[in-house]
Amino acid sequence: MSEPTTVLSITDLSVTYRTRDRIVAAVSDATLSIDAGQCLGLVGESGSGKSTIGAAVQGIIANDGAATAAGEVVIAGRRLAPITDPDWPQVRGDIVTTVFQDPMRSLDPTMTIGNMLTRYTGSAQQSVAALDRVQIRDAAQVLKKYPHQLSGGMRQRVMIALALARGPKLLVADEPTTALDVSVQAEVLSVLREAAMDAGCAVLFVTHDLGVARHMCDHIAVMHEGRIVEQGATDQILSHPREAYTRRLMASRITLASDRTRPVGLPEEAVMASMTDALALRGEPSEGVADRWVAGTLRWDEFIGDTAAVGAATGATDITLVGQVTRPALAVNNVHKTFTSRAKGRKVANHVLKDVSFEIGYRESVALVGESGSGKSTLLKIAGGIESADEGTVNAQGVAGEGPQVIFQDAGASLTPWRTVEQLLCERIAHTHTGSGMDRDQMRALALRTLELVGLDASALTARPTQLSGGQQQRVAIARAVVVPPSVLLCDEPTSALDVSVACSVLNLINLLRHSLGIAVMFVTHDLAAARLIADRVLVMTKGEIVETVSAERLVDDITTPYGRRLVDAVLA
């Protein structure tokens, strides 16, 4: 047996960025190494420094005052830091290549795949072989095509083929499947792994997803706030995580086996505070919420409150409903929607929604899943009154007369950047309580109570959205939506732009609010695991029609449509 050769070795690497306002330590004292034929997963949430390590490895961190690197990076015998190798720009492509997140942006749109590949492989025959290695079957055809003529999954395979064509010692894969539709992620990952292992090169796999890393990598290094907090063999890390952060990261992963009736993830201050309040409000024992959460005895149905408590919690004075309500929170009847566009002078009609009907009952939660272009977001916009339906009716009047509210995918973009949180919340209160004699102080008090309900405090009142983190922004968006309880809360992929641990706590928050405030929820998503957690029923949409309705409880067994099955497989993989 030959001695494994170390391809990449990083010793005590520290990188600091200097911006106009401050100095940021992006990476502190990172030490890691990868042997040939091995795959190391660099796992961390946004801002953890994982991409900075990816950049350092390619020798593209210029020591120019804007960025400062200290420590040692040795790659295939060449020292990249602290002294940059003068030949490096010429030889980089033969030693390190990269697969980026978005293949459309990194492939030259003016060249055919064949032209791109043959530059490195030398002959068309070799190019076909290169595409074979990434399991592209009709390679000869693909060589003649331009990047825009290929699907996202195919583009990423081409990207991998290109990256491996030069026979690099190290392949850096920076979130290579994050931009792809969930249903093709698994295939692309296995292609990447097999092709890289065949080529015998080392892989630095940068990802935010512990589950993906588990399938891909031999070793895992977990990064948090610029430090590698834990590293080791994948099995060992996943079965015996030593660090609290790793445990939190693992607990935050939602699967199709997660318990729907209980909070997911590890206890979190923000959500727990409002849980304690919610329990206290209805006179139930509120101590030891954290312990019960950990022990798994804290159930969502404990929080189902009567409306008096809801009124007290939110300060809403106009809630009169008690007990059973038979009217649905949202009724969509025979909705049609067609968008027309002009292509080459001709009108092209795109029938986005075809006769869609469904209801969401009082307190009920429904998830709408479907691939991109299935019309699910349009349906949400119509339900929320942002778009109008061509035909059909939407009734989303709540019992107390309130309309629906929408939580958008990009919470940051949905909050007006120059308005303070207080202004944003009070606007909505003012709209509903016009004429009810609520004064400025009462509105502010209600805004504050609602912020506390979503796990923020008084300091958030004066903040502007740009001063908040992604998770905080989504909490503010939720607070604005529930500050006056809406008839139905329409959520458009509210967690897909968030880090796993933040996404987890937002899901917990939505679940808590829906149980304690009795709000109906419509949850549009790609992520079946999240859908299952939030929803009682899951609707599957394809090409503008609802093709399947499944109970969330029996989701994995009952789902039958091909797209639904693909989604299940994607989560299971």
Next chain:
Amino acid sequence: MLFSRRRARATLALNALADRPREGIWSSLGMAERASVIGVVAVSLVALVGPWLMPYSPIIPSGDPMLPPLSEGHLFGTDTLGLDMGSRLVSGLQRSLLAAVVVTAVAAVLGTFIGVIAGFRGGFLDNALMRVTDLFLAFPATIIAMAVAAALGQSIASAMVGITVVWWPLYARLVRGEVRRVAALPHVQAARVSGVRGWRLLVRHVTPAVTPTISVTASLDIGAVVMTLAALSFIGLGTPAPAPELGRMASDGMSYFLNAWWIAVLPSLAIGLVAFLFNYSGDALRVLLRRKGV
């Protein structure tokens, strides 16, 4: 000032802010931008108080005719009538700058008003207003300005009206486009869903995103308006002699260019300097407004 409220806000206990000290606005500007800001302030100060500090009247002869610059008592020389060039330049600067600021402000306000209505209301009103705007844009701007100014008679006021008439459509177009863009952004949709409608939506959620564009454009335009005013005066449509106005002075001086170059060149340089400084400070303003994160 525009930015003081932002700087004076209470320090927040939010993690996101913990390590984000803000330095002053000044430090975010490059050297050229800083120089232009100082220049604009200096030029404005000179224009504002200069005429009262100058030793001679700009319209009463105070020395021998055609004294070259650096003559004793007349740093910038005198013109053909023996009027002090320095005094005339400072007064001319005041007149040109004031006129340019007024013209730009009126054009910007009028154009913004029309653009906001067109962009926000859409539909028939949008079409109607934009066709009128197109009408004005379709003709060469300077020709219309000349026609209007000539029809109203030779005075600085008629030149200002003439330029305003051709200047507002630019703002109307610009603002309409911006308003339409901003109105389609998620935060406006979200505000609408949460019950904000009508003028509240417009004023609170749409226009603040448009104001940086307008102010940057306006500050860039001041220089251009100074030039256009000078051009109108140059062809005899602005201020009548002997009142000092930079374009007029340059025009009058042309006849004596070979004997007394400074009579034409000094006012021309002043026009160029003003246009240049306002252009650069427009860039500085853009840098500052970008920091607001709009």
